[in-house]
Amino acid sequence: MSRRLPLPFGQLIVDFFEAYLPSQRGMSIHTLRSYRDAMVLLLQFTANDTGRRLETLGIEDFTESRIERFLTYLEEERSNGINTRNARLAAIHTFARHLGAKHTEQLGWVQRILNIPFKRGARERVIEYPESADIERLMNHIDRRTPQGQRNIALFGLMLNTGARVHEVLSLRVRDLRLDPPEQVRLHGKGDKIRLYPLWPRTARLLRDLIMAQPPVDANLGDGVVFRNRGGRPLTRFGVRYLLRKHLPAYKTPTHGRRIHPHALRHAAAVYMLKSGVEFATINQLLGHANLTTTMR
DSSP, rough: OOOOHHHHHHHEEEEEIIIIIIISOOOOOHHHHHHHHHHHHHHHHHHHTTOGGGGGOOGGGHHHHHHHHHHHHHHHHSOOOOOHHHHHHHHHHHHHHHHHHHHGGGGHHHHHHHTTTOOOOOOOOOOOOOOHHHHHHHHOOOOTTTHHHHHHHHHHHHHHOOOOHHHHHHTTTTEEOOSSSOEEEEEOOOGEEEEEEEEOOOHHHHHHHHHHHHSSSSSSSSSSSBBOTTTBBEEEEEEEEHHHHSSTTTTOOTTTOOHHHHHHHHHHHHHHSSSSSHHHHHHHTTOOOOGGGGGOO
């Protein structure tokens, strides 16, 4: 008969993600996802390394040497950078502390795991972003005469206006917008932090037109999500990435040759804000550009 996963260990993993991280540590959903990915990778690696099934693993299988080999695997076989390697180790350290608090008899194991050091020498990444000419091509590729085009121009315009993270934009509800002077948006950021950000009049007008054109999905109009897909459901970050690549198909980052991603618009907005203001004003003007009614083939 195969040895099954010890029940207390299985319960500990569940408690780690369902109670300890969100309630006691107050970690955001994005940190939870990062920790989840780290633990899933570690579990899969350990199962392969021991030649056993996941459900048969116990705490004794997660030795110091095996976790060190796991970190090497991340760098050498998955081509993860030092920052990613250290982020995975941070998740393992947090889990070890949680286990030690629940099972004091495992404090020796906990101390050995906590002694695994973070790696130094992480190189600073080059922050790459679309130039104003790329943004102009993006905007000119959208046909505002269609409902989807009307949504896309408002979506990208809001992201460039505010530099908001994509999840902040996609979680927006109608009640988070003030579209009369002084125009502003209420953004819900990491750690449930809320900040108000001013809107350009052009951005406010695009959002007002979008909301007016969309059928309400809730009895209370203010509870409706602003950005939806064709089926009326909230747009996802994968949907935003698809739309960006659809409307800017030729874009490649200068250094790594990667395709555009939603966070690039946050980088672009931040850089334009720091410049003389000329390029930022150009982006503002593009939201009302007459050529936006044409579609590039």
